[in-house]
Amino acid sequence: MNSPAKSRKVKLEIMRYNPDEDQKPYFQTYDVPCQDEWVLLDAINYIKDELDRSLSYRWSCHMAVCGSCGLMVNGVPMLSCHAFIRDMPEHIKVEPMENFPIIRDLVVEMDGFVEKLAAVKPFIHPKEKRSIDDGCHTQSPEQLMDFQSLTQCINCMLCYSACPQVALNHDFIGPAAMALAHRYNLDSRDQGREVRKEVIASNKAIWECTFVGACSEVCPKHVDPAAAIQQAKIAATGDYFKSFLMPWTKKSSNGKSRNDKKGEKS
């Protein structure tokens, strides 16, 4: 016979904001009878279903894949589907992710984040034009290992909430976008490093990062954006000195070297 599920009362202090009625956000407290196996998202769902239908928040998969349920939980950015209530105190403060404008209650605006992601051109710029008849690009397991961990990003934006540089400088491209750019730069099939460099090596990207490391600490998928950014800094520094010492290897923004271009003309 199954033993009855353990339950305990938890106070959830949730930030509320209705743009049509409120001038600024405020906190509202709910008493929630939580089951031992509940995650924070279950408790918020309980409020929505049983206590207050007006509460707005985002969620979808409930399994740390979609990346849409990120919140500040007692001041720490985390996925609410990935945060067990049993590991938390009896009073839990829940806020929308920091460093993003609040649309309503726990829902934040992510337009700026999406624009930053697009700015680093996160797709493969192929080394040569290929037709379908040429077959697929091949890649060894060792080549895949170079960037595989960076492909795990689910765009949950927790790293942006944890990063003090994002808070102080809203133009900063941010951890996830730079990690994504580095992921493609490390891809053996890609030739887009020069194109991305215009954004990545600019004054609103890698050089704005002061290596706090909070982005990597809060990442639920262990992507380690802080490591990607430091490696990108080293690569950009190498490129800079190489452009002086070996100017003939300098590539244009379409990824082709000057010698390649000369060859094309002739």
Next chain:
Amino acid sequence: MKQSNGHYLRSTDKYAWYLKKPRYIPYMLRELSSLFVGLFSCIIVWGLYQLSQGEVAFTAWTQLLWDKLLWVNILIFAFAFYHSYSWFMVTPKAMPIKFKGKRVPGFFIIGAHMLLWLMASVLVFALFFYGA
């Protein structure tokens, strides 16, 4: 601050943001340690200048460090130690070294740095105490 589209942007304290969360404190100490390392460089440059002024000036300078500025040196040493330690601890992030097709574990990279640091320190101490 409420924006024109109704969205609300929370403000950030520009000068005390690092006091808000405990995870920012070690980072700020690491950054602060650079000032102490810089201060030590200035003291050494000062010492070199005193050396150029002759034995009396140099002896007076070393005596001043022992008598009046010992606590400064102890403070500098503590921060210099933390500076080196904290940077060596994050070296695996900047150095994704591969060996025979496999990623070298982070503790190995940190350990190698710590070992070299220890060896260099022993060498400096040996030169200081037995060099003459």
